[in-house]
Every structure is written in structure tokens, then in C-alpha cells.
Amino acid sequence: MSIRTRLFFAFLILTVFPLVFIGYNGMRSIEHVSELTVTESTQQMKELGQTSIRQKAIDVAMQAQLYFEAHPELLFDSTQMMADKELAGIAVQPVGMTGYTALYDSKGITYFHSNPKLVGQDMHMFAATLPEFWAIFDASLDGTVVGSYYVWKEPNGSLREKYMECVPVGSTQFRIAATTYMDEFYVPIRDTEQKARSIFEQTRLQTYGALTAVTGLSLLVALWLSSYISRPVASLVSASQAVEAGDFSSVNLREVEKRKDELGGLARVFSRMAEQMRSREQDLKDEVQSLQTKVQLFIEIDLARKEGQVREITESEYFENLSSRVRDLRTRKEQGE
Incomplete structure (x- = not known):
């Protein structure tokens, strides 16, 4: 319910x-x-x-x-x-x-x-x-x-x-x-009894009419009051669900924040909290993005350094002599066969 x-x-x-x-x-x-x-x-x-x-x-x-x-x-x-x-x-x-x-x-x-x-x-x-x-x-x-x-x-x-x-x-x-x-x-x-009965019937009709009017008015007031209280609560629930899902853009409590009662105060506190959470989440995302960029840069630098080291080795005289020897051994082997 x-x-x-x-x-x-x-x-x-x-x-x-x-x-x-x-x-x-x-x-x-x-x-x-x-x-x-x-x-x-x-x-x-x-x-x-x-x-x-x-x-x-x-x-x-x-x-x-x-x-x-x-x-x-x-x-x-x-x-x-x-x-x-x-x-x-x-x-x-x-x-x-x-x-x-x-x-x-x-x-x-x-x-x-x-x-x-x-x-x-x-x-x-x-x-x-x-x-x-x-x-x-x-x-x-x-x-x-x-x-x-x-x-x-x-x-x-x-x-x-x-x-x-x-x-x-x-x-x-x-x-x-x-x-x-x-x-x-x-x-x-x-x-006298007839007059009293007539007055009583009139009073009863008036009383029942008044009770009916009061009941109808009370029903309208009950509907308005229940809506007046439940509507902001429903908005707060929807906003909470949006925050839970990470959808801060759906949090809109401006109408509730205008209220001068406790629900209005709660909506204002919730909006500030949601904004702080959104800001913190954005900061975290930015920091993660920055870290990812730095890590990628470090990887590229490390790869470049390794490639430079490999290039230094392959271009050295020692590596050339070693490569020549390997080629000679391969040629002799092919001729011996």
C-alpha cells in the first residue's frame, strides 16, 4: 500500500x-x-x-x-x-x-x-x-x-x-x-409531538446533509493532503533511484525544494548531496582518465626505449661481426650438404 x-x-x-x-x-x-x-x-x-x-x-x-x-x-x-x-x-x-x-x-x-x-x-x-x-x-x-x-x-x-x-x-x-x-x-x-417530530426530521436531514458535506470536503482534503505529502516523497524516491543508477541528470527536485516544510529541507539537502556525489564522481572519472593517459604514455616511452636499445645493439660492430659469422656458418653448412 x-x-x-x-x-x-x-x-x-x-x-x-x-x-x-x-x-x-x-x-x-x-x-x-x-x-x-x-x-x-x-x-x-x-x-x-x-x-x-x-x-x-x-x-x-x-x-x-x-x-x-x-x-x-x-x-x-x-x-x-x-x-x-x-x-x-x-x-x-x-x-x-x-x-x-x-x-x-x-x-x-x-x-x-x-x-x-x-x-x-x-x-x-x-x-x-x-x-x-x-x-x-x-x-x-x-x-x-x-x-x-x-x-x-x-x-x-x-x-x-x-x-x-x-x-x-x-x-x-x-x-x-x-x-x-x-x-x-x-x-x-x-x-407537540408532531411538531417535535417535524423539527427532528428537519434537524436530522440538516445534520446528515452537513455530515455529507463535511465528509465530501474531508475526502477532498484527504486526497489533497495525501498528494501534497506523497508527491514530494515520490519525487525523492525517483531521485534516489536515479542517483543509485548513476543518472545524476535525472535528479530534478526544484519544485520540492520550494516548499518551506521538512520535505523541502530534505529535498534541498538531497540535491546538494547529489551534486556533491556527481562532482566527486566526475573528479574520479577525470582522475582515472588522467591516470590512463599517463600509463599509456609510460608504456609508449618504455617501448620506445626498448626499441632504441634494440636498434643500438643491431647497429653495433659486434652485432655486425656476429651476424657475418652466422651467415658464414649457414653457407658452409649448405655447401657440406
Whole structure:
């Protein structure tokens, strides 16, 4: 793996990966805090809804008790009681946005209800179809204060959670039930949750966009930085290989020498060293050439001296007499044969 590749990956590991890790965990933390806030807020609104429904039931029961105390004859005449519009206004009051209160007796007979079809009806008829509702209703018939959740089936078939609180009307045989849909209390929370979710999604997109931009910029910086560092190193390696091969003419580090960092200093030192090596090598070559010339001259001088000595010997009287004798001996030998 080249130094450029190593630098590139090192830069990514040291910069991009930590940024991505921090950004991802930051978004997870924000999402977790948001979910936790919504959950706790929902629970608080749920408890607030229960308290509100319970208080409504107690208030209506108190109002009905005071009315009965003022009109005790109504306790013994159900027909007259049901015809009393003022009592009807007390018994049936709104709870929340769609909830209501109702008045019934200890036998489960409804006397006042927001739904006219249920007025005068025995609520035992819901024991089989709405067991959760009937369990709360039945537990209140003996005068016990009861409050709990139940699932209500809407006309369109959907199921919604409701809460009902049942409170006795003083010491009478009548009871007040207050009920409404619990999700009505969650509306502000749901709106806030939607806004928070929208803000979170925008923040996440912006964060991921920023991380993508930073990652892209980091990649470009990594490429530039790796090239900025590896390119002069590659030039130094090429110059070293040229010096090793004895090709000093290929050593060209002018661009690297312009740098103000350590690599520029190294290139300048290397260039001076290469120039000194080239100069020394040239001096050695010149000295060898000079020595070769001198040796050749000495050889030629020695040969000339030897030739002169040979010429002196062959031209001497002694050599002439000796040559004459040799010729005579050769002639006699040829004649004797």
C-alpha cells in the first residue's frame, strides 16, 4: 500500500469516522430525549385527564345531592324526576370535548344521559358486549367510588380508549358517571409531538446533509493532503533511484525544494548531496582518465626505449661481426650438404 493511500485512510479514520459517529449518536440521543419527553408528557396528561374526569364526577354528584336535598320528593318519583329539566341540566354536563356525565341508580337504570336512546335503559345489557365498561359500572352500583379505563367501539368499528369515574350522589340510590375519550387530553401532546417530530426530521436531514458535506470536503482534503505529502516523497524516491543508477541528470527536485516544510529541507539537502556525489564522481572519472593517459604514455616511452636499445645493439660492430659469422656458418653448412 502506497504512502498516499495510507495517508488518505488515516485522515478518514481520524476525521470523518469520528464526525459520523458523533453525529449519529447525537441524533439518537435527541430522538431518545424527544420520545422520553413525549412519553412522560403523555403520562402526565393522562393523569391530569383522570383527575379532571374524577373531579367532574364529584362536582356533578355534589350538585345533584344539593338539588335532591332541595327537592326530596324527586327521590321517590322517578317520572317527576325525569321530567325535571333543571335536574337534567345538572346531571348531564360536558366532560372534555365529547364526554358527558350521566345519572343512574343502584339497579343500573339510567335516568339522564346525553344519548336519549339510553334514558330509562338497564345498563346490564352491556355486560356481554362491553365487559370492561360493565365491570366499572357494576362495581359502582353498591356506592363505591370507581374509576378505570375501558375500550369503546365506535359506530365505524374503530376502538378508542375511554375513562369513566363513578361517584355516589350522597346517601341516595343514585350515582353519577363521568366519562370521555382519553385521547382528547393528548391532543396538545400529539400536536407537540408532531411538531417535535417535524423539527427532528428537519434537524436530522440538516445534520446528515452537513455530515455529507463535511465528509465530501474531508475526502477532498484527504486526497489533497495525501498528494501534497506523497508527491514530494515520490519525487525523492525517483531521485534516489536515479542517483543509485548513476543518472545524476535525472535528479530534478526544484519544485520540492520550494516548499518551506521538512520535505523541502530534505529535498534541498538531497540535491546538494547529489551534486556533491556527481562532482566527486566526475573528479574520479577525470582522475582515472588522467591516470590512463599517463600509463599509456609510460608504456609508449618504455617501448620506445626498448626499441632504441634494440636498434643500438643491431647497429653495433659486434652485432655486425656476429651476424657475418652466422651467415658464414649457414653457407658452409649448405655447401657440406
